[in-house]
Amino acid sequence: MITKVASDVGRIFLLVCLVFSVPPCSTTFRLTSPWGWRCINETCVKQENDGVRSLADLSTCKLTCGQDSTIWPSPTGFLKIAPQTVHFLLESLTLRGITAPTDQVKELVEKAFHIFRDNVGKNIPEGGGKATVMGPFHKQVTSHRVFVAVTVTGRVTRLSLETSEAYTLGITTRGDVTNATVLAGDFFGARHALETLSQLIEYDELAGVLQIVSTAAVVDAPVYKYRGILLDTSRNFFSVRAIERTLDAMAASKLNTLHWHITDTHSFPLYLESLPRMAFFGAYSPREIYRAADVRHLVEYGRVRGVRVLPEFPAPAHAGNGWQWAQKQGLGKLGVCLNQEPWQSYCVEPPCGQLNIINNNTYNILAQIYKELLDIFSPLDLFHFGGSKVNLNCWNTTEEIVAHLEKEGHGRDHESFYRLWGSFQKSALDLLTQANQGKQIPGILWTSQLTEKDRIESHLDPQQYIIQILTNRTDKMIKSLLTKGYRVIFSNQDAWNLGCGFGNLSPSGKSWCINYKGWQAVYDNSPNNISATLTGSSHRNLILGGEAVLWSHHVDDTTLDSKLWPRGAALAERLWTNPDTNWEAAETRFVHHRQRLVRRGIMAQRVQPEWCRQNEGHCYL
Incomplete structure (x- = not known):
């Protein structure tokens, strides 16, 4: 008083x-x-x-x-x-x-x-x-x-x-x-x-x-254990300072995982001490490289802000530039279909490239990569293997892979290639475990042909893998994964793909990502509700959380903040609180939080005119 x-x-x-x-x-x-x-x-x-x-x-x-x-x-x-x-x-x-x-x-x-x-x-x-x-x-x-x-x-x-x-x-x-x-x-x-x-x-x-x-x-206390943002640094390079800003904004919103999609077919910007040729051949320029000191700095920068930095090293697809050097070194082809044309026949977008999974040297190189990743991201409680967008035609037109199948007595049907892919994934998990001194780390994989209901149990143990959902909320695969007991992370693209709405992601002109996902759609996307609709149960014990993804087709340092924020904060409340109400009940606080992010140096996109902020409730349609 x-x-x-x-x-x-x-x-x-x-x-x-x-x-x-x-x-x-x-x-x-x-x-x-x-x-x-x-x-x-x-x-x-x-x-x-x-x-x-x-x-x-x-x-x-x-x-x-x-x-x-x-x-x-x-x-x-x-x-x-x-x-x-x-x-x-x-x-x-x-x-x-x-x-x-x-x-x-x-x-x-x-x-x-x-x-x-x-x-x-x-x-x-x-x-x-x-x-x-x-x-x-x-x-x-x-x-x-x-x-x-x-x-x-x-x-x-x-x-x-x-x-x-x-x-x-x-x-x-x-x-x-x-x-x-x-x-x-x-x-x-x-x-x-x-x-x-x-x-x-x-x-x-x-x-x-x-x-x-x-x-x-x-x-x-948070409702969900995993609350993430994916940042793709292969299609376009992002400075360390830009990634720091992303971690700052995540901390302000109580998100806890930065999923770092470091490499892809486009570029290999990570400098590995044991394999310097990967960045030498794969980086866009000598200035656009992440060195071990940069990675360790960002891992610690995130930790003190409550954010884990989780690496994704995608394989067997999404592996292209950076892998060209091996043949001249007598290791054979580590990558196949590299930059192959017409690209529409060999990959989902240019440039093409997949690992040569029947070359023993591919596994030797992966072992070295995993060992160094475990060192610079130490310690890891999760590891993302990627595992999406495998193009079977790429392998089916690679002579040595076809010859290998014939030698093993297998045909060239799809299931033969899926078995080969499943064998590769088992080897990748074993190599990661060996690099981690025998201690197994849960692996995360994107939804793919390998995670379909009639195939997944033959290749992926639910005790070893977490499946990240990249399809739409109506996909029956979600029901299959949950009823089979797989832990999942939601990133359904009809609500949580923040790269959509800025032009075609596919150069073919066929766009599945044309609609912009406003903060309202991000906020109202409830994993529990999706599960309940598809299965009749919330499956709270299997849904670890969710993640908004930002593929960097149309993004670089200059637009990163506005593409991620404040929409990433809408995701944050959905995953921390899982509110029963929709976005309207949160709008006043959301707009204020956007102002807070701006004060902290995050160039978050404007949500509404200032007059609306000063006159609450008068700007609804």
């Missing part, structure tokens, strides 16, 4: 200064708008500031108006936020203490706190950060302290599918001190709590200083 009275006195004092321009207002302050906002029925209503009514600026109103405040994604457990705020200066925000079972966990929390504090500082506009009035309000602000205490009970420092990521957050204010208390079972939950805390802090435009809600209680 004391805090509320003090805050109200300060605000009234400020309003008197603004309206009547009397001392002791700061002479540097200039009234910039006659408008303010009042919370009416959990909606911020714009009204004229006549100096009599107590109106807030827009950020303050959104922070204190509505059950979920400005938190994104919405918490899944108990949530209570007071409608009052207290003001403070950034330098008054300090880490009071960390209780953790190991020094490694403590060090991670310290790093996460510095990121949190930096994000809070980004709320302050250029030239802001100091109280702009004198007198009692100025004294109230400068004397207020905000302390953060973090307790982590578990020793986990790397994400896995068993990581809880749950947390509780409490905020209390007494007198001139606000205490924020975080309790989590693992570091990742504590990091998420700090992100939520940062979202309960806003910049007060009227006062010219930061503010935090005076009281709050949050109990939160």
Whole structure:
């Protein structure tokens, strides 16, 4: 009560200064708008500031108006936020203490706190950060302290599918001190709590200083274990800084997996110490290469932000440029159909290329690649094998593969090639396990001909593989996978392919990706509902989560942010919260979160005109 009275006195004092321009207002302050906002029925209503009514600026109103405040994604457990705020200066925000079972966990929390504090500082506009009035309000602000205490009970420092990521957050204010208390079972939950805390802090435009809600209680945990974004760096190269921004935005939205589709037929931008010719022949230029130091940096950059960096090394298809060198070195052809024309006969898009899976040297090279990937991405709890878009005609027109089948007594029918493909996949898993010192890592594969209902059980053990769904939500393969007990990750292209709508992905002119997926479609796409529709059950134990994919046909550094964000944040709430409501109930918070991303340096696409943001609920069709 004391805090509320003090805050109200300060605000009234400020309003008197603004309206009547009397001392002791700061002479540097200039009234910039006659408008303010009042919370009416959990909606911020714009009204004229006549100096009599107590109106807030827009950020303050959104922070204190509505059950979920400005938190994104919405918490899944108990949530209570007071409608009052207290003001403070950034330098008054300090880490009071960390209780953790190991020094490694403590060090991670310290790093996460510095990121949190930096994000809070980004709320302050250029030239802001100091109280702009004198007198009692100025004294109230400068004397207020905000302390953060973090307790982590578990020793986990790397994400896995068993990581809880749950947390509780409490905020209390007494007198001139606000205490924020975080309790989590693992570091990742504590990091998420700090992100939520940062979202309960806003910049007060009227006062010219930061503010935090005076009281709050949050109990939160994600619904889905796997919440990802795929970034393709083969079709177009992305700078390390661009990938850092992607990780920053993922952390702000509590997404936890960056699926890095590093290589493809187009290019091989990864420099491997043991196989330098791969990048030498496969990179677009010597400047467009990821070295081991870059990868390790991004893996750690993601970890302290709660994001695993998961490599995909696609095979046996999607293997082309970068594999040309082997024949001159006496290793035979490691890749077949490389850059072959007419491409329509040998691949889904140019350039073509698939691995020569009957050449023993192909497996020797894969073993080296897996060993180095395990080193630079260490440690891995998942590995993506790719496994999509195999073109049987490519193998069927390769003399040595056809001769091999004939020698083994097999024909050239489709099933013979699928058996060959299944044998390759088993060898690839064995090679990865050997490279990992005998410890098996769950493998992820895209849906493909090999995952069809009459074929999958002959080639893919459900205990060893997770299937990532790349088809439409109505595909009967989804039902087959779930009823057969396969764990799945949803990336159904009719909602979560963020590369669609910018022109044909296929040079043939036949486009399956013509429609843009707006944030509303992304938000409303529920894996549980899809499963229930197809199978009559939600299969919650088998659905690990989902992932939005961004194939980079029409994307590079200049457009990455706007293609991914804020639509990636819509995915984030669907996977963290799995709300029962549709996008309309989330729109106000979503638009505010987009503004938050922009403040943090993410060039997220605009969602609506500013007038709509300032006049909630008036822009529906």
